[in-house]
Amino acid sequence: MGVALTRAAQWTAAGFGTGTLELTPLNEAILNDIIKFVETFSVKYSQEAEFVFKEPLEWKTTLEPSEFESGYIVSGTTVQSEENSKDGQPLLLLSGNDIKVSSFGQLSRLLHLAKDKKLKETQACLEANRDPVVKILGAGYGTVEGEDLSTIRFLDKMKKDDDHENIKMKISLLLQQLDMLLLNNSLKHISLEIRLNPSVVKNDVDLLKHFSGKGEQTVLESIDYTSDFEFANGCRAPPWRQMHGEICYLIVKPHDCDSICLTCSTAGVFVNGGIENEAHEIDYERRSEIYKDLVTFLREKSAKFSENMSKQKLSFFGGKKKEKKKLKSITEKEEIPNLPKASLVLQKSPSEKRRMVRKLEPSLKWTSSIIPQQKKESAKESQDEKSILSTTDKPKSVSPSTSAGKTQSSSRRKSSIKIEDLISESSSESEEDEEQPDHRQEGQTDLPSEYWQIQKLVKYLKGGNQTATVIALCSMRDFNLTQETCQLAIRDVGGLEVLINLLDTDDIKCKIGSLKILKEISHNSQIRRTIVDLGGLPIMVKILDSPDKNLKCLAAETIANVANFRRARRTVRQHGGIKKLVELLDYAQSKTEPMHRHCLYETKDVEVARCGALALWSCSKSHANKEAIRKAGGIPLLARLLKSSHENMLIPVVGTLQECASEEHYRAAIKAERIIENLVKNLSSENEVLQEHCAMAIYQCAEDEETRDLVRQHGGLKPLAALLNNTDNKERLAAVTGAIWKCAICKENVTKFREYKAIETLVGLLTDQPEEVLVNVVGALGECCQEQENRVIIRRCGGIQPLVNLLVGTNQALLVNVTKAVGACATEPENMMIIDRLDGVRLLWSLLKNPHPDVKASAAWALCPCIENAKDAGEMVRSFVGGLELVVNLLKSENKEVLASVCAAITNIAKDQENLAVITDHGVVPLLSKLANTNNDKLRQHLAEAISRCCMWGRNRIAFGEHKAVAPLVRYLRSKDTNVHRATAQALYQLSEDANNCITMHENGAVKLLLDMVGSPDEVLQEAAAGCISNIRRLALATEKAKYS
Amino acid sequence: MYTVDRKRLQKLKDSISKSSKHFTSYEIECLIKIFYTFLGETTEKQGSIGIDRNAFRNILHTTFGMTDDMIMDRVFRGFDRDNDGFVSVTEWISGLCIFLRGSLEEKMKYCFEIYDLNGDGFISREEMFHMLKNSLLKQPSEEDPDEGIKDLVDITLKKMDHDHDGKLSFVDYETSVREEALLLEAFGPCLPDSKSHLEFEAQVFKDPHDL
Secondary structure (H helix, E strand, O other): OHHHHHHHOOEOOOOOOOOOEOOOHHHHHHHHHHHHHHHHHHHHOHHHHOOEEEEEEEEEOOOOHHHOOOOEEEEOOEEEEOOEOOOOOEOEEEEOOEEEEEEHHHHHHHHHHHHHHHHHHHHHHHHHOOOHHHHHHOHHHOOOOOOOOHHHHHHHHHHHOOHHHHHHHHHHHHHHHHHHHHHHHHHHHHHHOOOOOHHHHHHHHHHHHHOEOOOOOOOEOEEEEOOOOOOOOOOOOOHHHHOOOEEEEEEEEOOOOOOEEEEEEOOEEEEEEEEEOOOOEEEEEEOOOOEOOHHHHHHHHOHHHHHHHHHHHHHHHHHHHHHHHHHHHHHHHHHHHHOOOOOHHHHHHHHHHHHHHHHOOOOOOOOOOOOHHHHHHHHHHHHHHHHHHHHHHOOOOOOHHHHHHHHHHHHHHHHHHHHHHHOOOOOHHHHHHHHHHHHOOOOOOOOOHHHHHHHHHHHHHHHEOHHHHHHHHHHHOOOOOOOHHHHHHHHHOOHHHHHHHHHOOOOHHHHHHHHHHHHHHOOOHHHHHHHHHOOHHHHHHHHOOOOOHHHHHHHHHHHHHHOOOHHHHHHHHHOOHHHHHHHHHHHHOOOOOHHHOOOOOOOOHHHHHHHHHHHHHHHOOOHHHHHHHHHOOHHHHHHHHOOOOOHHHHHHHHHHHHHHOOOHHHHHHHHHOOHHHHHHHHHOOOOHHHHHHHHHHHHHHOOOHHHHHHHHHOOOHHHHHHHOOOOOOHHHHHHHHHHHHHHOOOHHHHHHHHHOOHHHHHHHOOOOOOHHHHHHHHHHHHHHOOOHHHHHHHHHOOOHHHHHHHHHOOOHHHHHHHHHHHHHHOOOHHHHHHHHHOOHHHHHHHHOOOOOHHHHHHHHHHHHHHHHHOOOHHHHHHHOOOHHHHHHHHHHOOOHHHHHHHHHHHHHHOOOHHHHHHHHHOOHHHHHHHHOOOOOHHHHHHHHHHHHHHOOOOOHHHHHHHOOOHHHHHHHOOOOOHHHHHHHHHHHHHHOOOHHHHHHHHHOOHHHHHHHHHOOOOHHHHHHHHHHHHHHHHHHHHHHHHHHO | OOOOOHHHHHHHHHHHHHHOOOOOHHHHHHHHHHHHHHHHHHOOOOOOOOEEHHHHHHHHHHHHOOOOHHHHHHHHHHHOOOOOOEEOHHHHHHHHHHHHHOOHHHHHHHHHHHHOOOOOOEEOHHHHHHHHOOOEOOOOOOOOOOHHHHHHHHHHHHHHOOOOOOOEEHHHHHHHHHHOHHHHHOOOOOOOOHHHHHHHHHHHOOOHHHO
8 A cells, every 4th residue: 555655646746744635537546446445344354453553543534423323422523432442542533623543443434434425534544644554553564665575574573473463464464465456556547547748748749730730631720839948858838837747838729719728737738827918928727627638638629620630640640650659769768767666567657558548458458568560560461361361261263243353453553553653752651551452352252273273383382392393383384374363373372472482592493483473473463562562672683683684684574563663663772773773774785795605594685685674664653763763874875775776675765765754854864865866766666666655755855945956857757747647556646746746846847847747637636536645736736826827727627626626625734735726826817717606715715714724824815816816806705794704803813824814815805995894894903903013024014915905994094093003013114024114114104194193103213214215126115115204294394384383 | 644645635635626516625625634633533543434423423413513313323324425334535525515505405405315214215204203202392291292293293294295195205395495494404403503504614614824
């Protein structure tokens, strides 16, 4: 009891003399245990119950004398028990509030009397008697910290063989039993309720901070400490508050309620009185219940928090887990020294209890000390085992439904891989989840006969020597390894482990045989994942070093298959695979060494390089790998291989280049290594796949201006144009049209294309093609349309109708290109007639409602030439119901490109007086004025043009002045762009018709800037600037005249 | 010994060079030298005609890393063309010619002869069983320890017996090996593995100028 009371029970801090027991759940539990012990004492141990305490236990009671019943002598405020000790003293004496009890018998009777005050009485008793054992048995039995002499003491006492002493010893033993019980029980409590410490709080706050901020998805709006200063012990509370166990104060703003000021103390988290404004002091008073930690508290307080928490649970706890690992080691270090003299059980507890609580397992299992992550892994393993077992134990048949299900899952896998590639490398968590469906195999189907045969072969692989292994491997290859049943059978009987193990042996034949199988079955995505899980990739990377070329080839080919998903690619890179693969590329160059000439399993050097390129192609789908290939010096090697004439070699080489060309560095290197020339050469190859990849590579590289010229100089445009005529292979067609699109950005290339009649062909491709092709075709036409001659060609070949028809599509990229092309066509009045007849303007107009800003902007740009060139443009525009309002409202967009394009459209719309009146009514003036403060030159130019147009109506000039658009406009004159100057000068000229605007301009120093512009070679600018100055000057003269007259 | 007999050596070399297509005359000289070194090591008797069975097996074991007794015996027989119980210098060179440098055809022929234990032109089921009997780890749990071997023989026949007559003719064997080169040594290693092969050549053919 002594140890439990001093150690486990929670006494209020820093008390002198009689401390008080806090009413915490732990203390309550201890008290209840003591009560139970005392109450049953007299029944269980009647002899010991009569034992008279060395000193009576004294405390202040709340019991009234009236509550004592038979067996007591009640007289006024004093109560005496009828039972007396040997020397005549009553065993229970109550006088006033003070009560003295000197036997267990009396104690238990008292507790019976106290009924519902039991707890209070026990508490008072223990508070008054901090070490009851001493009082009961004498000083010799006191709780001595650190040493336990009780057994020795018992031995001494036994010798005396005294009845009285025997009883004393028995009581002492009983009390020690109770002590142990109390300690154990309190431990359970402690473990259920973690005491917070600074590092835990800090981690929680850091994590929550990570997930806080603006937006719907975050868990909190903000979470901050009240103080930036952190004491060495990790607390932020002032020292005098640390005495009370307080760690720090937080201000938390959840999404759905006001900000809360919190205290984090060792006992838990609660709301305090908040910051008092005048003093910046925190009102430390507790205003809420105590919650066990921050997250629990916030869950309780904010519904939004718990909702978003559950959404972010995965990532949150994923992060938390790692943190916890660290944290655990910290707490272990920290807490053990705090309890140096505590019993062994207690010493163990701090780390244990935290683990248990974190895992949210209420039971007290000392053995379950595996850390969560390990546990997860082991669980996963056992899951794996289970799936293997279930498949081996229960016979299955392959019903069509399961195989269908499998293909479905594998197709889903494919799409998921694509997504994986898009997201950044760092989040491995999601990927692990993707892998889960693998293990969902229902054990209801019968197994095919292949399954048993494969199982037998795997058995021979395991238990055979090299000869038997080779036979088994060769025999296994006779199965249709491209069939999923066989692939999965190999995996399910544990064949993959054996095959991978074989790779680690010395025997070349076994390695070759094993790789030949792995190469085949690694076409299956599940097998790929298992190979990576089993650590197959590092071994294969190591095999790349082998002197045997055949082995190298097979290893590289297998890597090429396996590295089809991100984690695998990363593994290859991390084990130095990229460098080794790049080295393989060098093989084609090096002369064959005579030593290998006689090699039995001869393969050509070219084949080695090909396999290397194949593996690099797979690997190059990851960004970091592209970088690694470049660093390993892969580009010159690829460039050299590109000169080869082996088609099989060229495809992976060009494939790798095409993958990598998405990187800026690569495009520069590709240019430098004169790769374009060879890409162009291979466009004329016979092989469609090769053509496709070459075109694709050109498509990627032709983003660069110089490259576009290079393609032309190397005569690449003609083969590209020629390839347009073959429309059967859609992938190739998409790549070719893409290359043409990018090349057509260059004017000279367009001329060439016209020469090759490519434009006519492109128009022919506007119908019945998949979207990937259409996007590129329309993009190419859009570029071609920049020239008048081509616009005529398109009209003549009937290209306008299909283009306008495409305006109703949904593909964003396609719409952007189509609008651009239609817009370009519309610059030709004759084309415009056709577009108008086809109702193309209405279609364009409705695209302004498209959710994608790119489409909106592109549509608005396209509208400009339409309005400009349409007959009765004003009438046409008015005919669109709600059209003008829609345009004006787009001025509220946040996208600069959209704004610029809409300004341009407004400029054109405003050319019609009636329309100008309508848009003025829709509030175009304030919206335009609001945009005036911008640094974007493109927007400035079109905005100034729009303002200058809109000045032409009513009192718009004055309104612009009132909406403070004039001063920013003057600043536009300081821009470096002449187009901005011209548009601004025109706008200012229009605005200067109003006297107030003139004053604003003058105040903002417009005159000097305009004077410079008068000297510009641009006549329009000259004229506008001069006009504006003359208006300002005239006003000045008029005022002077007024002054003197 | 050979230093004394320089003239004889030269003559021998010339005569062998004519018949051996895979070795250069320098290599032949080296091989002759190594032959006499082996011979000197193993036999005390002067002027013995060649390396005897035990000595040859010893060479196979230490130099080429072979372990299977039966196969080594067969290799000895393969080398010992005239069946006199000794591998003479000529037999040594012509044997190594295939052993180290043989074309696929030569090697197939050589291996097939090794595996055709009774020399009847077929590798029968029994012969296979005999050659494979030590190839599987004996599992004590299995009732018939030979069952695995029998099964392995069946598997092999299924894989290699193209005319389905229950035994492997040379044509069967050749077809299978051309399909899958790994099957060349299907019934046990009878050619040096590439590592000891390279080591042997490096050691024997090393340029005297490098010394």
